[in-house]
Amino acid sequence: MDQEEEKKVTARINELYHKKQEQGLTPEEEEERKELHKKFLANFRAGFKQQLEDTVIIDKNGKEVTSERAKRAQRKKGLRKD
Template identity: 45%
Template structure:
């Protein structure tokens, strides 16, 4: 998870960029923070999807086969 102070800095730099010019150093810092944020977001989202089970209204498991394979491979590694 991205630390709170880094998220606050990301938001501050993004707001500053919208309202005024920012230095090249700040722009590089903003890019790095965005990359860290996106990496964290993608990882969290992937974990959430990999732990999802899809059930239809009749109560049958209709989880896509590809997702079931990923889940089985993950369980076999543990």
């Protein structure tokens, strides 16, 4: 999901939230809210996973201590040459 679509999804989630607080939602709106929430969480998790996979961890002695799982993901993406 690109940034523009993410903004639209977030805005609609917020709109439905406020409507729910004020007067309640129809069954269709409740279903839409659930689907948008799932979409938002999936996008968030994908971005978070990407960020973790791209992170290199160095300890205080200057030694790399990145997990093997992250190293494999980085190699697969061509970010590592070791």
